[in-house]
Amino acid sequence: MSTQLTTPTDRQSAEALARSKGEPDWLVAQRGEAAELAGTIGWPKPEKVRIERWNLTAVGRYEKPAAAGAVSELPAIVRELVSEGTENLLVQRNSGAVWKQVAGELSGKGVIFTDLETACREHGDLVQQYLFKAVSKDEDKLTALNAAIWNGGVFVYVPKNVEVELPLQAILYNDDQESTFAPHILIVADNHSRVTYVDCVITDPAAAASPFVHPSIVEVFVKPGAHVRFGSIHSMGETGVDMTIRRAVIENDGRIEWIIGDLNDGNTLSETKSVLKGQGSTSDAKVISVGKNAQQNSLTTQAVHFGKSSDSNMVTRAVMKDSASAIINGITKIEHGATKANGVQTEKVLMLSPKARGDANPILLIDEDDVTAGHAASVGQVNxxxxxxxxxxxxxxxxxxxxxxxxxxxxxxxxxxxxxxxxxxxxxxxxxxxx
Known part of the structure; x- marks a missing residue:
């Protein structure tokens, strides 16, 4: 039986659960505050999609999973995604991490790659500097809900001048719709560092019979001269609702690359945003989505320019079949003072059925004269x-x-x-x- 939204997010319950897991006092307090907020503020309001009509109450209950003794003990749907010979892997099952490994060479260089719950206990001072700093817990009910109940998750820290040559890989899977599945991913790339992170978020088709909600948040901090490549594929069952907010803050001469595949079978709210804070900062975002049956997709990609000579490029492509719909919003915002900034975006929707719906909305918000910006959008059928x-x-x-x-x-x-x-x-x- 699914737990209603109001039950796991009252302050007392959230704090009690946090204490039972041995979380530090600052995190217990943060969860309690977020739980109160979740009961008082509304859901996000994306363009032309009424997500409040979706089943958003099935957030489940926390259940600590048993750790795996070896990769061979993981389900086949997980093993087939593991990069051959990888030494950098983290696996979350439902409410918590069940496997993690990182190459000794990286650990020796000060690289941290672990689940976020462990990081809060072992690297609390570092995590506290960044957790819910790119995404505020009081933005809406989704961010507050994640702040109150997030579990497992991923934490990556790359020290100054360290380059991680092989990708860090995380696989987050759900095979019990009664368990809370709400990861929070936090990545910090210090000055002139470089890292590639890739994750897959999946559900076991054999177990995806009941409604469930996946409220997830990603925060990426790109320090001066750093380069982060973030790839993510989401493939969850048709009984689920995937609500994922991704946000990066990029400082001077930093670079973020987003590569996102939203391939869920259920309703999807996906927002990917780059805040180009520093001079010479850059963002490149590529997003694809494929919808079928009566699935609804709200896909928003944003770039907000504060830094001079900052550059953003956004490409979103969606294919809709049957009676599926995709509302695609591309937003380029160039703030006053961001001279020499450049923002380009392209949104395209391909419809394979007369009943499929696609809506591409390119939006340019320019508060500075000395900039360049452009957009292209198309909605149509196969030529x-x-x-x-x-x-x-x-x-x-x-x-x-x-x-x-x-x-x-x-x-x-x-x-x-x-x-x-x-x-x-x-x-x-x-x-x-x-x-």
Whole structure:
């Protein structure tokens, strides 16, 4: 039986759970404050999507999972995603971490890669500096809910001048809809460091029978001269609601790259935002989504420019079939004083059915004269001239349409930095597009 929203988020219950897990006093207080907030403020209000009509009460209850003794003990759906020979892996099952390992060489350089609950106990002073600083817990009910009940999660810290050559990989999976599944991911890349982080958020199809909610937050801090590459694939079942907020704060000459695949079968609220705080800071965001049946998708990508000579590029591509819908919002905001800033965005929706719906909304908000900015948006069906051209080369109509769709999504698929994850993304695309 799913737990109602008001039950796990009253202050007393949230603080009691935090104390039972041995969390530090500052975190206990933060959870209690957030729990009170969650009962008083409203859900986010994305453009043209009434998420309050979704089933948002099935947040479940905290259940500590048993740790795995080896990777071989993890379910097959997890093992097939593990990069061969990886030494940097974290796995969360439902409410907590069950496996984690990091190369000794990285630990020797001061790199921290662990679950966020452990980091709060062992590196509390460091975590406290950043947790809920890019995303405030009082923004709306979603952020407050995550602050009150987040569990497991990921913490990455890369010291100054350290380059992590191999990707850090996390797999977060849900196979019990009665358990709270609400990870919080926090990444800090110190001055002139470099790191690639990739995660997969999945549900076990055999266990995805009951409604569930996945309220998740990602915070990334890119210090001067640092470079963070963040890849994420979400593939959760049709009974679930995925609500994920991602935000990065980029300082002087820092760079963030977002590579996001929203491939859930259930309703999805996805927001990816870069705050270009420093001079010469850059952001490159690539997002794809595929919807089927009556699925609703709200996809928002944002770049807010404060720094001079800052640069942002955003590409969002969605394919909708059956009666699925996608509302895509691209927002470029250039604040006063951000001279020489450049912001470019492109949103495209491909509809494969007469009942499918796509809506691309490019938004430019410019408060400075000495800047460049541009946008492009399109919503339509497969181009019959392209199909005809390929058929004239001896390709069947079905194969021609398939090639066009995969070519449409290729700019994001090709950027996934781990081969096993890229292969999984391709398999997910085939499943959703071809049934």
């Amino acid at each position: 019959p001239e392209q199909v005809y051209y390929l058929m004239s080369r001896g390709i069947s109509k079905q194969d021609a349409e398939r090639l066009i769709i995969y070519g449409f999504l290729a700019p994001v698929v090709s950027e996934i930095p781990i081969e096993s994850v890229r292969g999984q993304l391709q398999r997910l695309l085939e499943r959703k597009l071809e049934g």
